[in-house]
Amino acid sequence: MLYYITMEHKYPFENEIRNLGLKVTGPRLKILSIFEESKSRHLSAEDVYQALKTNSSDVGMATIYRALANFEKAGILVKSTFEDGKAVFEINEGKHHDHLICIECGEVVCFVDEEIERRQKKIASKRGFTLKNHSLVLYGSCQQCESKLGT
Amino acid sequence: MLYYITMEHKYPFENEIRNLGLKVTGPRLKILSIFEESKSRHLSAEDVYQALKTNSSDVGMATIYRALANFEKAGILVKSTFEDGKAVFEINEGKHHDHLICIECGEVVCFVDEEIERRQKKIASKRGFTLKNHSLVLYGSCQQCESKLGT
DNA sequence: TTTATTGCAAAACCTTTGCATGTAT
DNA sequence: ATACATGCAAAGGTTTTGCAATAAA
Numbered sequence: 001m002l003y004y005i006t007m008e009h010k011y012p013f014e015n016e017i018r019n020l021g022l023k024v025t026g027p028r029l030k031i032l033s034i035f036e037e038s039k040s041r042h043l044s045a046e047d048v049y050q051a052l053k054t055n056s057s058d059v060g061m062a063t064i065y066r067a068l069a070n071f072e073k074a075g076i077l078v079k080s081t082f083e084d085g086k087a088v089f090e091i092n093e094g095k096h097h098d099h100l101i102c103i104e105c106g107e108v109v110c111f112v113d114e115e116i117e118r119r120q121k122k123i124a125s126k127r128g129f130t131l132k133n134h135s136l137v138l139y140g141s142c143q144q145c146e147s148k149l150g151t
Numbered sequence: 152m153l154y155y156i157t158m159e160h161k162y163p164f165e166n167e168i169r170n171l172g173l174k175v176t177g178p179r180l181k182i183l184s185i186f187e188e189s190k191s192r193h194l195s196a197e198d199v200y201q202a203l204k205t206n207s208s209d210v211g212m213a214t215i216y217r218a219l220a221n222f223e224k225a226g227i228l229v230k231s232t233f234e235d236g237k238a239v240f241e242i243n244e245g246k247h248h249d250h251l252i253c254i255e256c257g258e259v260v261c262f263v264d265e266e267i268e269r270r271q272k273k274i275a276s277k278r279g280f281t282l283k284n285h286s287l288v289l290y291g292s293c294q295q296c297e298s299k300l301g302t
Numbered sequence: 303t304t305t306a307t308t309g310c311a312a313a314a315c316c317t318t319t320g321c322a323t324g325t326a327t
Numbered sequence: 328a329t330a331c332a333t334g335c336a337a338a339g340g341t342t343t344t345g346c347a348a349t350a351a352a
Contacts, residue, residue, distance in 0.1 A: 013274050018334050023306060023307065023350085024351080025307065025350075026350090046341085059308085059309090060309045062343080063307080066337090072332070087341085100274065101281060103279065103283060110279070114330080116267050116270050119266055123262050123289065124251060124289055125252065127260055127287070131291040132290050134288070134289045135286065135288045136285070136287045137286045138274065138280070138285045139281065139284040139285060140280040140282040140284070141281050143279035145311080146280075173331090173332090174330090175326075176325075176326070176331090196316080196317080197316085210305070210333085211334045212334090213332055213335075216317060217332085217333085218317090218332095236315085236342090237315095
């Protein structure tokens with residue numbers, strides 16, 4: 001791989017990867033670039049796989065799963081598991097948020113509610129728990145889908 | 152199956168099953184009785200399978216999954232999917248609640264917070280969504296596990 | 303050169319389904 | 328008698344792993 005010699009800043013995550021003590025490889029750069037270029041913020045392993053295939057830059061599924069797991073551990077990506085059992089990943093922008101999902105069309109909207117965050121901490125500590133993490137997902141139907149349903 | 156003739160009220164869910172238009176069968180009664188007798192409120196399909204095996208009342212996994220799905224659809228059980236991808240079921244006591252889980256020992260605590268419930272509705276409607284459902288799980292470590300970790 | 307990474311195929315998981323057998327009604 | 332339920336084994340879908348080939352450092 002010569003990218004890092006000939007075009008130092010083509011790949012924005014190059015330094016991040018290197019800082020993780022991981023080698024800067026084609027598959028890793030490609031996977032991250034999919035997240036940057038994709039219209040949908042939330043991608044499953046399969047989504048990444050298909051996007052790369054479309055790009056005619058095939059990467060094996062095993063590599064994708066391994067890369068996603070690495071990037072998550074390193075904090076470059078954040079993983080969420082929805083009720084269908086599938087995991088989706090998104091770029092970690094540092095701001096924590098939760099998700100609102102349309103059960104009809106799959107649209108995903110992010111939100112943050114400070115009051116909910118506060119109350120979660122309170123609930124945990126009242127029960128003697130040290131809160132490490134949480135998962136809040138709202139399921140409903142978006143305006144469009146709701147009106148279609150009514151028809 | 153003679154239970155319903157000879158011992159009408161041995162199985163408390165007999166009527167519920169019948170009211171669903173389902174046949175009152177041994178496996179169905181046994182599965183529900185596991186939920187009643189079990190110390191842990193939340194059981195996975197595997198948990199039920201093992202409990203029945205211990206009881207020397209073996210029931211096939213397929214039957215368990217089918218029964219759990221039926222009971223959920225009918226509102227006798229409530230299903231939750233945690234981040235490990237496993238689904239757990241619990242008896243539906245009518246009161247909605249969320250879960251607080253110890254990531255060390257697996258302890259599950261139920262809670263309800265009306266303010267969080269209200270804000271969820273608000274968040275959804277502000278974005279044009281009709282809220283159907285939600286999943287809130289807090290992950291942390293309980294007092295005991297936290298102090299063990301410190302050691 | 304040395305060590306990490308990839309890709310493939312196989313396995314691991316949890317869950318669902320087809321089908322012949324068995325059971326409730 | 329009839330329709331429904333069961334059990335087994337096979338298949339589904341997602342994710343993980345072993346291992347030989349390959350690429351980064």
